[in-house]
Amino acid sequence: NAGVTQTPKFRVLKTGQSMTLLCAQDMNHEYMYWYRQDPGMGLRLIHYSVGEGTTAKGEVPDGYNVSRLKKQNFLLGLESAAPSQTSVYFCASSYSKSRLETQYFGPGTRLLVL
Amino acid sequence: AQTVTQSQPEMSVQEAETVTLSCTYDTSESNYYLFWYKQPPSRQMILVIRQEAYKQQNATENRFSVNFQKAAKSFSLKISDSQLGDTAMYFCAFMKPLGAQKLVFGQGTRLTINP
Numbered sequence: 001n002a003g004v005t006q007t008p009k010f011r012v013l014k015t016g017q018s019m020t021l022l023c024a025q026d027m028n029h030e031y032m033y034w035y036r037q038d039p040g041m042g043l044r045l046i047h048y049s050v051g052e053g054t055t056a057k058g059e060v061p062d063g064y065n066v067s068r069l070k071k072q073n074f075l076l077g078l079e080s081a082a083p084s085q086t087s088v089y090f091c092a093s094s095y096s097k098s099r100l101e102t103q104y105f106g107p108g109t110r111l112l113v114l
Numbered sequence: 115a116q117t118v119t120q121s122q123p124e125m126s127v128q129e130a131e132t133v134t135l136s137c138t139y140d141t142s143e144s145n146y147y148l149f150w151y152k153q154p155p156s157r158q159m160i161l162v163i164r165q166e167a168y169k170q171q172n173a174t175e176n177r178f179s180v181n182f183q184k185a186a187k188s189f190s191l192k193i194s195d196s197q198l199g200d201t202a203m204y205f206c207a208f209m210k211p212l213g214a215q216k217l218v219f220g221q222g223t224r225l226t227i228n229p
Contacts, residue, residue, distance in 0.1 A: 031214060031215060033216070033217075040123075040221060040222075041221055041222075042118070042120075042205050042207075042219030042220050042221050042222050043159075043205070043217070043219045044219070045216055045217070045218075048214055048216060050214050056214065058216065088157065090159065092159075092217075094215060101215070102161050102164070103161075103215075103217060105158065105159035107156075107157065107158055108157045108158075
């Protein structure tokens with residue numbers, strides 16, 4: 001049971017390049033989330049999904065797209081990277097629609113946009 | 115919208131001392147959940163403790179306890195007998211219980227435990 005994994009762990013992009021971050025969970029969780037963490041700030045929600053095939057915008061969605069084609073995977077895409085997207089990205093997942101569950105976090109992906 | 119504020123950017127104490135981290139929040143909801151997460155240098159987010167707003171009793175987990183003051187919208191974390199391994203960033207977070215269970219985080223407090 002690997003929990004929540006993220007790929008890659010670290011990436012350097014040039015302005016304008018695109019990339020996809022992959023989040024995978026093996027806990028059969030319904031809900032999945034993408035957060036970003038910037039220095040001096042807490043985690044902020046980018047997008048989230050409450051089930052396979054569904055996605056919704058969070059607090060800071062601009063410049064990102066997501067897809068949840070399979071229940072266990074949640075992809076975060078940057079179509080045209082900007083230096084303002086330099087950050088650490090965290091994926092999280094949780095289980096139930098009807099009761100509180102703890103969010104389990106992945107180890108993070110550090111992204112540097114030059 | 116809910117907001118979470120941690121007014122102490124950094125704190126430092128000696129090993130074995132007790133330390134209290136502050137958190138205030140703003141919401142119009144009557145029922146909600148509050149959390150403290152720990153982020154050590156490894157960057158892994160680890161749940162420390164959680165509190166349900168409708169429960170009057172303060173949550174405790176071993177050396178970690180909270181002081182939940184609903185009327186004052188205050189949720190502080192007390193760490194007793196602090197250990198070197200407690201050195202980390204600590205984040206307070208708020209969640210509405212229904213819907214997508216989204217977390218709203220505070221800015222964090224960097225806690226250093228000195229030997």
